[in-house]
Every structure is written in structure tokens, then in C-alpha cells.
Amino acid sequence: MNDQEAVRIDELRTRPDELRKLFLFEALTPEQLEWVAAHGEVETYPQGAAVIREGDPATCFYVLLEGTLRLTRQVRGSEIELNRTGQRGVYTGATQFVLAERQPDQRYMQTVYALTDCVLFQLPARELGDRFREWFPMATHLLEGLFEGGRNIRQIVEQRERLLALGSLSAALTHELNNPAAAAARATASLRERVAGMRHKLALLAKHDIDPNLLERLIDVQEDLVKRVADAPQLSAVEAADREDELTDWLDEHGIADGWDMAPSLVPAGITVHDLDGIAESVGDTFVTTALRWLTYSLETETLMGEIEDATSRISNLLAAARQYSQMDRAPYQRVDVHQGLDSTLVMMARKIGPEVRVVKEYDRSLPSIPAYPGELNQVWTNLIDNAVSAMAHKGTLTVRTTATEDGCVQVEIGDTGSGIPQENLERIFEPFFTTKPMGEGTGLGLDISYKIVVNRHHGDLRVTSRPGDTRFQVILPIQEKTRPSEG
Known part of the structure; x- marks a missing residue:
């Protein structure tokens, strides 16, 4: 195919009457279709290419014209496939373009690969957002309320969770x-x-x-x-x-x-x-x-x-334990000994742990210090220990273990002898608002907050394995500072 033929095919794909065949644009007016056709462009991607990458600035809104896409996301240190589709007209990329004015620093929430040779129609997210607000003011308000309301509710619940703790x-x-x-x-x-x-x-x-x-x-x-x-x-x-x-x-x-x-x-x-x-x-x-x-x-x-x-x-x-736990007399980011935080957390939670829980500490004292926000890590230890004690109904053995991993990291393991986590719940255990506790006893944000602190703030990993009588949460933290965690 020569360049002239390629240009002609792209023009056909972006003609208003061709765009109307896509379910996303079928209800637009002729004037709206003309704007979309004029401001969009067709891009081709060879098999295996990354269309967008998770975490990059969200600048474009994509619509699939031909081929098959594969969507992935980083989950606990591994790239997990969320979906793959070849349905013509499906969209991805900057899907929250209506918030571009309020949230200019949006990021792609997943990575998208071309599973086959793909053709996509792309629109600039900011311009599309401006036009969408003009065309559909009521829908814009509803979507903004949905996105902003959900985020605000989550922030309030997270703050409430911290205050309760x-x-x-x-x-x-x-x-x-x-x-x-x-x-x-x-x-x-x-x-x-x-x-x-x-x-x-x-x-x-x-x-x-x-x-x-x-x-x-x-x-x-x-x-x-x-x-x-x-x-x-x-x-x-x-x-x-x-x-x-x-x-x-x-x-x-x-x-x-x-x-x-x-x-x-x-x-x-x-x-x-x-x-x-x-x-x-x-x-x-x-x-x-x-x-x-x-x-x-x-x-x-x-x-x-x-x-x-x-x-x-x-x-x-x-x-001294309270001061160590709160880190009120220390810099927020520093090299710390994880054992100090674990010990202070156990002291602070002694009453909640109760006399019928046997606490076993298996520490590798030869482990080096790690770069961390110690106050935030103490919150992680609190959440994991609290969940372990609850899972055992305040009766059993709580094991706190520290070891070195083969790839040069520090691993902190919180284990309990409770009834275990069902397999269907393991897949959702780190989802926000998901909880197995009775109504009123948990917000479902403890593990979500812990995951963000470990993975996003410290570039580590948070894993869980479980069977009846042996549940283990493993926090893996790098010994060397890879990238300074963000303050946000």
C-alpha cells in the first residue's frame, strides 16, 4: 500500500458517516461528528507495541477501529491482564477527560498493548473534555459528581479509618x-x-x-x-x-x-x-x-x-514506644530498623492483642536498615496485626518474622492461626472498601491503605498466602533507595 492509499483509507475511517457507525458516536449531531472527525486522527500500532503505559500522562482518548487490544495493570509487583478485546468501537486511555480542567495531571490507569496489528482513532483529551462539557452539560455534571463524589467519600473514609485507629x-x-x-x-x-x-x-x-x-x-x-x-x-x-x-x-x-x-x-x-x-x-x-x-x-x-x-x-x-510509633521526633523519611517499628507497634497494641494471643517474634537482627517513612510503616504493621488478631477471634498465635529475600530486600511477615481467607476473597483482599468483617466493624480500607504505603510510597510489595490455621501477609521492602517516594 502506497502513502496515497493509506491517506485515503484514513480519511474514510474518519469521515463523519464512518464515525457514526461506532456505538460511541452514533447519537452525535452532524456538527458534533464533524468536530470529532476534524480533531481526531488515525494511528496504527504493530503487534506487541504498547499503545499507552500505566502512569504516563493521560493525553489521548482512544477508540479501537481494527485489531485486538490487551489491557494490563501492575498488581502487587506483577503485571496482571485485566482484559483483551477486539470489539470495534471500544475505548481506552484518558477516560476521565471530563475532569481534565479540574485534574490537569491525570495519568493512564493501565497499560494497553496491541495484541495484533491495531488501528485506533485518537482524540486529544483536553480538547475533547472542553467540547464534551459544552455539548453535554448535564452529563458532565453527573460524571463529575460521580468521579469527585467517589474520591471524596474515599478520602473521608480513609481519614475516619486513621482517626479510629x-x-x-x-x-x-x-x-x-x-x-x-x-x-x-x-x-x-x-x-x-x-x-x-x-x-x-x-x-x-x-x-x-x-x-x-x-x-x-x-x-x-x-x-x-x-x-x-x-x-x-x-x-x-x-x-x-x-x-x-x-x-x-x-x-x-x-x-x-x-x-x-x-x-x-x-x-x-x-x-x-x-x-x-x-x-x-x-x-x-x-x-x-x-x-x-x-x-x-x-x-x-x-x-x-x-x-x-x-x-x-x-x-x-x-x-518511648509511643514516640517511636508516632515518629513525632524524627524526620519523615530516613533509614530505619524495621524491628523498632514492629516492637513499638506491639507495645501500643498490647491491650487489643489480649492475653489469649501468644506473640512469637522471629527476628533476623542482622538485617540492615531501610529507607522508609517509619510512621507510615507503623500504620501498615498496625493494620496487619489488627486484622490477624481479629481473624483469630483474639485467641491463637501471632507470629512476627523478619528475613532477607534472595533479591536483596527485607521481608516482614505477619502470620496468624485463624480460620484463613477463602480463595474467592484472596483475589479481592486489597480492593478498597472490601472487607470480611461484620457490618460496622471494618471500612475495608486498612489493606488498601497498607498496599498504597508499601507499593506506591516505598516501591515494595505486599503479598498474602492463606490456608486454615496459617495466614501470612508478607511486606517486602527494598534495602537500597531506588526512587525517592513522592510526598503526595
Whole structure:
């Protein structure tokens, strides 16, 4: 075919009467058809050529005249075929051209290949959008409402999802902080009483003109017993009860009233009958009662200070986990250790995970840091752990595992022992608004948000495998920065 024949055929294809044969243009007026014919052009593509590529600027609206097209899209790191068609008149490309004025930076949403030699009629998207709004104002308003409304609803639900997660974690953090804070307050009140008791018993010893050498020995005994508190062996409930009975009998035999009340304070410090014999021998029968009570107060004081230290350490650890989780004191994009984010997320979700879920951590601590938005990754860990716990009905084993992949990436795996995900749901699990939770318990955006964070923001991959008793979500993240993720 020579050039003149090719031009003649293209002219025939774009004549208004030929365009009217396409279902897309059959209802246009003659004037509208004339405009389409004048502004469109015919393009040919050889077999295997890419007509458009996903992510490129959406500049043209295409209508198939001849041949067969294949449509694909990137899904979890793989190119998946969505459709193939040879129906004359089907369209693709910048299909949201009516929004070109409001959204000038539109991108193609899929890749289109020529499965055979193809002929397509193409129109410039911006010009077509302007003309479409002029020709069909009501249809334009309806389409804009459909597109914009759907996008706005999705944004609102996504924000709501984040706020609900934040509220849940805030409630959990408040509950976790309340326990050690209350324990510290109780221990402080008891400590005040014990210190007052120590002062009283010391005054009694001084009132009886105790020998200074004896008081010095008594203080030495006190220091020795206090040091033993931290290293005292852990006793079982039966062993502790037997030891208390032995000490109570000794105290009763030596005429010390309320020995049953003193014994529980002496046992945790590792005090035995042999120790009591040594104390009695050091101070004598005259001061044994006052001395033992003073020593008991000293031991109780040390124990209470230990409780306060534990409680305040717990509060500090929780606040550190909250700071790590929220990343409020760090740059948004940096190299991070995924284990820190995983640990802080587990701490923040401890109350929601519950006591009947066994958490197993299998970390490869040799893994290097990765370039990431740590706050956003923590949101991914939150979504995956929350789903895993829900899938197990808050009873089972939650496994958090980190490994290196063969192609040089870090893999984080969140596994659960729930009932599994049915095969028909696996194909839709990352779709927005798709959820298997009961009405009102899930928005269906948790995994969609997680997928966007992992794939779009970090150029990684999010996969899932599932069978009854073994469901695993795998997050794969590159160790080297390939392309700086966009801030949008």
C-alpha cells in the first residue's frame, strides 16, 4: 500500500458517516461528528507495541477501529491482564477527560498493548473534555459528581479509618499508662507509712539507750538484708507458704506478736529461720522485737522502691514506644530498623492483642536498615496485626518474622492461626472498601491503605498466602533507595 492509499483509507475511517457507525458516536449531531472527525486522527500500532503505559500522562482518548487490544495493570509487583478485546468501537486511555480542567495531571490507569496489528482513532483529551462539557452539560455534571463524589467519600473514609485507629491506640496507651501510674501511687503511699514506722522503731531503740556498737551491728544487718532483696530466689506459691509458716512459728516462739503479718514481708527477701537466729543473737532478747520490726520496715521500703522503679520504668518504656510509633521526633523519611517499628507497634497494641494471643517474634537482627517513612510503616504493621488478631477471634498465635529475600530486600511477615481467607476473597483482599468483617466493624480500607504505603510510597510489595490455621501477609521492602517516594 502506497502513502496515497493509506491517506485515503484514513480519511474514510474518519469521515463523519464512518464515525457514526461506532456505538460511541452514533447519537452525535452532524456538527458534533464533524468536530470529532476534524480533531481526531488515525494511528496504527504493530503487534506487541504498547499503545499507552500505566502512569504516563493521560493525553489521548482512544477508540479501537481494527485489531485486538490487551489491557494490563501492575498488581502487587506483577503485571496482571485485566482484559483483551477486539470489539470495534471500544475505548481506552484518558477516560476521565471530563475532569481534565479540574485534574490537569491525570495519568493512564493501565497499560494497553496491541495484541495484533491495531488501528485506533485518537482524540486529544483536553480538547475533547472542553467540547464534551459544552455539548453535554448535564452529563458532565453527573460524571463529575460521580468521579469527585467517589474520591471524596474515599478520602473521608480513609481519614475516619486513621482517626479510629488513633483513638483505639490512644485508649490502649491510656489504659497501659494507668496501670503503672496507679501502682506507683499505691507504692508511694505505702512507702510513706513504712518510713514513718522505721522512724518510730528507731526512736524506740534510742529510747532504751541501745549500745552504739549494737546499733552499728543492726545497721550492718539491715544493709545486708536490703542487698539480698534483689537477689532473693523466686519461690513457688507452695514454697513461699511453707517458708512463711516456718518464720511465723519462729516469731511466735520468741514472743513477737503478729508474726503472721511480718512473715510475708521477710520471705520475698530470702530471710530464713537461720537468719532470724543470727539477728536475735546480735541484738539480744531485749531488742529483738523492735529490731525485727525495724528491719521488716526496711525490707518493705526496699521492695516498695523497687515497685516504684518498675512502674516508672514501665511508663518511660510506654512513652518511648509511643514516640517511636508516632515518629513525632524524627524526620519523615530516613533509614530505619524495621524491628523498632514492629516492637513499638506491639507495645501500643498490647491491650487489643489480649492475653489469649501468644506473640512469637522471629527476628533476623542482622538485617540492615531501610529507607522508609517509619510512621507510615507503623500504620501498615498496625493494620496487619489488627486484622490477624481479629481473624483469630483474639485467641491463637501471632507470629512476627523478619528475613532477607534472595533479591536483596527485607521481608516482614505477619502470620496468624485463624480460620484463613477463602480463595474467592484472596483475589479481592486489597480492593478498597472490601472487607470480611461484620457490618460496622471494618471500612475495608486498612489493606488498601497498607498496599498504597508499601507499593506506591516505598516501591515494595505486599503479598498474602492463606490456608486454615496459617495466614501470612508478607511486606517486602527494598534495602537500597531506588526512587525517592513522592510526598503526595
